Amino acid sequence: MKKILAFAGSNHANSINYQLLEFTATLMNDFEVKILDIRNWDIPMYSINMDPDQTPEKIMELMSLIKEHDGFIISSPEHNGGTPAFFKNILDWLSRRGEKVFDHKPVFLMSTSPGQTGGSNHLKYLIHTLPYQGAKIAASFSLPSFQKNIEDGKITGDYLGQIQESIGKFREEFL
DSSP states (O other): OOEEEEEESOOOTTOHHHHHHHHHHHTOTTSEEEEEOOTTOOOOOOOGGGTTTOOOHHHHHHHHHHHHOSEEEEEOOOBTTBOOHHHHHHHHHHHHHOTTTTTTOEEEEEEEOSSTTTTHHHHHHHHHHGGGGTOEEEEEEEEOSHHHHEETTEEOTHHHHHHHHHHHHHHHTTO
16 A cells, blocks of 8 residues: 655644645545644754754654655645745755655645635645655645535535546556
């Protein structure tokens, strides 16, 4: 059984991207999915002055988990049309600790928001930049208007079919 590491690029205590991640994990019953909760990680802001000697323990932990897993599901919010500083900082640390840290393994990118764009602007950025870190983008999914499209912790309506289609594309990478 393939091992998938799933995490959200959010440090919000009630992150809707974590809720989306948890729902998605329920649709992945043919995979071993580990949801990594990074919301409470206290990681110093990356600075070139810290290179190469001061890698935070949590970054080392994440790099080890990335090596142990066959693929990844990442759900991230969008802040002001871009990457949340919390998540961007983690990506910066990873980029300086391993040229191709994701080792060309499949990644399923997701985003949701209370608004109508569902974080789609931020997804475009991740789709463009994560391959520089060795991510093989297999699929992406954006869920707009979170409160309108989630009921009892489950996606409803047309978006259920869309996420299932995206999961199908992600699964194809393991065949």
